[in-house]
Amino acid sequence: MNIAIIGTGYVGLVTGTCFADMGMQVVCVDNNEAKVQGLRQGVIPIYEPGLAPLVKKNHEAGRLSFTTSLKEGIADAEAVFIAVGTPPDEDGSADLSHVLGVAGEIGDCLDGYKVIVTKSTVPVGTAELVRARVRECLERRGATDVEFDVASNPEFLKEGAAIKDFMSPDRVVVGVDSERARKVMQRIYRPFLISSDRMLFTDIPSAEMIKYAANAMLATRISFMNDIANLCDLVGANVDMVRKGIGSDARIGTKFLYPGCGYGGSCFPKDVKAIISTARKHGYDMRVLRAVEEVNEAQKHLLFEKLERHFDGRLKGRRVALWGLAFKPETDDMRQAPSLVLIDELLKAGATVRVYDPVAMNECRRILGDNVEYGANIYDAALEADAIMLVTEWKEFRMPSWGVVHKAMRLPAEGEPLPPVLDGRNIYDRSELNSAGFTYYGLGK
Ligand SMILES: NC(=O)c1ccc[n+]([C@@H]2O[C@H](COP(=O)([O-])OP(=O)(O)OC[C@H]3O[C@@H](n4cnc5c(N)ncnc54)[C@H](O)[C@@H]3O)[C@@H](O)[C@H]2O)c1
DSSP states (O other), rough: EEEEEOOOSSSHHHHHHHHHHHHEEEEOOOSSSHHHHHTTTTOOOOOOHHHHHHHHHHHHHSEEESSSSSSHTTTSSSSSEEOOOBBBBTTTBBBBHHHHHHHHHHHHOOOOEEEEEEEEEEOOOOHHHHHHHHHHHHHTOOTTOOOEEEOOOOOOOOOHHHHHHSSOOSSEEEOSSSSHHHHHHHHHHHHGGGSSSSSSEOOHHHHHHOOOOHHHHHHHHHHHHHHHHHHHHHHTOHHHHHHHHHHHHHTTTTOOOOOOOOOOOSSHHHHHHHHHHHHHHTTOOHHHHHHHOOOHHHHHHHHHHHHHHHTOOOOOOEEEEOOOOOSTOOOOOOOTHHHHHHHHHHHHHHEEEEEEEOHHHHHHHHHHHGGEEESSSSHTTTTOSSSSEEOOOOGGGSOOOOOHHHHOOOOOOOTTOEEEEEEEEEEEEEEOOOOOOOEESSOOO
């Protein structure tokens, strides 16, 4: 089975590599020359646990190759997966220019039956736009006898656990409208679903909608719990206990009930915006999701507000150690990360920020350059700091030696409270921190 993947980012590279690992012949196409050159030499452009050795193994075995030429990449493929980015447009809708650009390129060189699959997260109706664009190109070339199908195969992998998610998916959703395409897609995914068939075939619009509905539901749980945590703070309840109390209800379940400093990443923020925008275009107002977004935006500022209150608004000249830059652990992805909002606010308030993240330091340098200082580890980041802000719950941040942190920090001025630790992920214990000489701020406890 020959497969082409167009767009070799988080999704494209993981998808291509996992297909190759199941014995398929995969060509990954990307229009970023440097990325393709790097991949050919074994340079993996993203941090994703387990990905590097898998790329190396399959590349060396000759099952996984990289090219900038789409024509060459799709030549022998039975299925072409479009996995390019769909960033938010100015009005929040998904920018489909990359997806449709690729569809046009495919139409310009398609010379035999293939299934053209949208793996990028795209609004309902996009597969039809892809079909129309490919047809247009075929007509222009006078190649209307060339057959093809479109399919929608949204991706549910989580950055940080992408290989595991792809290799053992909870479900594989495929929207098709032809038996021929269905058979091709079934064959591609059979190796991943040998122990149990978790393949869900739907019509194409439903497959497109499932992805947005899934992300919108997860984002809703997060914002809901952030709202509950904020109320817990006001009424003296402990959100950790509340979370356990409601999570043990089988109808609710335990996942995605953790308050934090706001969801980020390349998916939830843009997908929530995009589904709101789709609804608006159809004259419908997604009231729940507008509130989900509003709560999330406010939540990203919460640690800053707590810090400002702690120092009575006097943040100028303060030093803040910020632990964790990536939008979540086990990735170097900082797209829409709460850390960026907090750093921006701290700098505007005249504070100095010294950051540390186990893998996202280079990404931070690329985005923020010398606007922040870079620590070599959490203790180094705490050097001369007046406050600690925990933003990403990396494992190595969970049990620091608080005595060493305290020693590294600046002593509070006369009359000021103990130095604050702002726990943006509720992973620390208040009494432990109080005994170690800190003021503790959690979320809803
Ligand atoms: N990142 C995730 O966790 C995740 C999970 C599920 C779904 N998705 C969706 O998958 C899609 C891709 O996301 P990503 O995070 O992998 O994006 P990404 O930005 O990491 O990768 C996109 C890649 O496409 C390439 N590209 C752009 N235009 C191209 C073209 N015309 N020809 C060839 N290559 C081109 C870019 O150079 C880049 O390497 C998005 O729609 C996203 O919403 C992402």
